[in-house]
Amino acid sequence: MLRATLRSFLAHKGRLLLSALAVVLSVAFVAGSLIFSDTVARTFDRLFASTSADVTVEPRDDLEASVPTGAVQTVPTSLTGRVAAVDGVASAHADVSVENITVVDSANRSVGPTTGAPTIATDWYVTDRSPVELTSGRVPRGAGEAVLDADTADRKDVRTGDTLTVLAQPGSFRVEVVGIATFKTTNPGSALVFLDPEIAATRLLGSADLATSISVEAANGVTDEELKPRVAAALGSGPYDVRTADEQATSAAEDLGGFLDVIKYVMLGFAGIAVLVGVFLIVNTFSMLIAQRTRELGLLRALGADRRQVRRSVLTEAVLLGLVGSTVGLAAGIGMAAGLIRLMSAFGMNLDTAEMVIGWVTPVSAYVVGVGVTFVAAYLPARRAATVSPMAALADADVAGVGRPLKVRAVVGAALGTLGVAALVGCATASETASAASLLGLGVVLTLIATVVAGPLLVRPVIRVLGGAFPALFGSIGRMSQRNALRNPRRTGATAAALMVGLALVGGMSVASASMSKSFDQQIDDTLGADFVIQNTNLIPFSREVTDRVRDTDGVGLVVRQRFAPVAVRLPDGRRIRTTAAGYDSQVDEVAHVTYARGNTAAALADGAIAMDVDFAEEHGVRVGSVLPVQFPGERTASFRVGALTTRTPPRASACRAACSSASGPSRSTCRAGRTPRCTSTRPPARTRTGSGPGWNGPSTPTRRCRRATRPTTRTWCTTRSPCCCTSCTRCSAWRS
């Protein structure tokens, strides 16, 4: 029996090829994404583990900023002495390392990475843990010198002796490149500028008494775990986080996790599509094979094979297909991961294909996905095969497939179709975006399944119409092909279903992305009154210097500044919401169209006032006049009185929200940078005077009234509950009106 199964599998391998391809693709995407993320994760785990100090003291990360705020949290350098005095500490160093800088060459071109990896300016402090070593030139000494990392130097063609301009928070300054440092470990893709430790704090933080962290080396024989509580005790109850090297590595790796997840989920998305299409292909192929082999199966039944044996025989073929597909897919996945790693190198992240990690999860998931999918997909055809009667072996002609009436399909298809249409109608009339979205999904899935189920019924009318001209066009060949398609509606329907699902996916995605882009444009047209929006390419806020230059430019009228700060708001209903507050200059009405349910811009931006979305406010029991305690980073607190409530218009808002929620998960690709973002997330807009970092300005908006603004406009706040959309969306995060 097994032999018959094996032979049959080999005999039909041509027909199984397409199904196998679908299995290979889904497995390749699954395996590829797993291998890639494992490899990257291990590379960085190693990097962080080898470069973290024994114990690190950092300012407490109490409010995580969801958008780049430009604020740098610092510790006083005076702590270094206190830490160094702790028993078991060999040495303590005050580190200065900031990411809120832009470095440009003499032609004003940025030398920073374009991949989203940060540009880091830090003090030149070499220990055996340093990720870099000086490979040419000398160490930076004094105010006008710097060392650049070799990868950036190569990429941007910077040589020793060149002059760079560093746009830092306290002000821009020029440095001469005096040395090149090469990464000893994997370069995570960032650009590094090293400054003389003597001047780094002043240049980068604005004060020689500040540091961004303190690295502590343990004395011989003192473990990190022993040292950590002693250091913590020495620091008392100050707002500091003390971490061991292991903890620091884990925390650093977690920060990187988000970026890796994007690649992982995109690839798993592809895998999902391949699986879906694969299921249809496999069902179809096996159905056809079984219809073709009815006589053979009948013979097996007549010769004494019971139903279970016949079913098992078909399923064995499916499992074989799955095994072959998974194996090839696993190999393809390894290739794909290698390709991705190469691709990452092209973007400046130096990963080594030789260090590819293939954990046990990878082959297991590959085979579970590959074999599982084929098995599940082949189950229905296998059951059908088992119902072939032994009499089928005696029939003179094959009658397979035409027999059973399509009544059940008609009923099920009609029922599902009705439900699907009802869900779609419900979606169209729904007022709540959340329920509309789930109704939309339900409607789409149901109508798709209904079409697949009722496919054979639709074959006749569709082929009659579409193939109607065939006989006239192609004569008897045309007639034959039309009749052939009509002869077995099940077969035609099943074949069409695979195509249909594929086209539905492609069509749906392109329509969705086109609508998203369109509605963003619309949103921008409707809400933005500014002629120009200025923002940093890496979305990091820039210094006051830039705003001043913009203001001084000839022809610039009004400039409205915008900036963000992470806050935690205690609401009257007792909930504590972490969100991002945005602050504006008072003429914000001139550049954006904000509509208010209560109050106006003046009230919203009054001293000590805050404004938020009216729906959000109602949900949490906030009224105009409510006084809310707000917490800022560094455990600073303030109280704000609610001065105004903003509104949003439902259709725009839902378009924005849909676009945003699909961009959640840091899918930067959906929200391309360069366009002005318009939607704000869950966060109630707030006006902040306190709590912002020292002297930072948001991207500025020089304004003359936009010609587009003459049409009736509505101001939209996109408010979703989930950590929005906009947290990671480049279009949304930087500019909020």
Place this chain on the structure above:
Amino acid sequence: MSTPAAQHAPGLASAEDLAARARGLTKAYGSGETTVLALDSVDVDIVRGRFTAVMGPSGSGKSTLMHCLAGLDTVSAGQVWLGDTEITGLKERELTRLRRDRIGFMFQSFNLIPTLNAVENITLPMDIAGQKPDQRWLDQVIDTLGLRDRLEHRPSQLSGGQQQRVACARALASRPELIFADEPTGNLDSRAGLEVLAFLRQAVDDLGQTVVMVTHDPGAATHSDLVLFLADGRLVDEMERPTAAAVLERMKRFDLIRAQAGAAPEED
């Protein structure tokens, strides 16, 4: 419905040693007014160790009789035994097992599995049962059928006669109690047909098998020990040690009766 050749009811044997028997075997297709009786209360005994042929005009129910005796098809009424086992009322799985272990089949269109070679096709029933073939018996069957040098060939590489010989070997290989052959010569030229019939004869005479063959070819029927004649779902006659001429003569009378019935349908 008297027939000169039979003193007892046709199809019933007096011998105790029966390979199969049926009582009141009725098979109806359709329901209500459109009911067609393919078999109308047939009583039949198949004697062990004999070569029985079932003949009748098209639509007489001879194939249906075979299917019901072999447990391939369900019956509408009546009982069927294979040896001492009553197969009517057996569950699907028991019936399948019974076919596998106790019955051999030959079909008009050979029905070999195209992906398996000759010897694999021959041992397929044992394969399905998960048993090892009895090698001595298998060799004997293969040699008797002259398939020794064809064992590695696929069905597509064999002539029609060779394919039917493989099918014959497959039917014999598991040494079943009863072999059913459904028009085994129907798709063969006369020489290959004769060969196959000779092998079936040999299987009965030399190997002690019991064979039931459905055919409409009087020439084929002459190789049997006993011919049962079926007409309109009833067993109407039997003929021992048939000759071609006698069988042909008997068959002609069916045509005559049918012609008369066609002329005067009210008489029926």
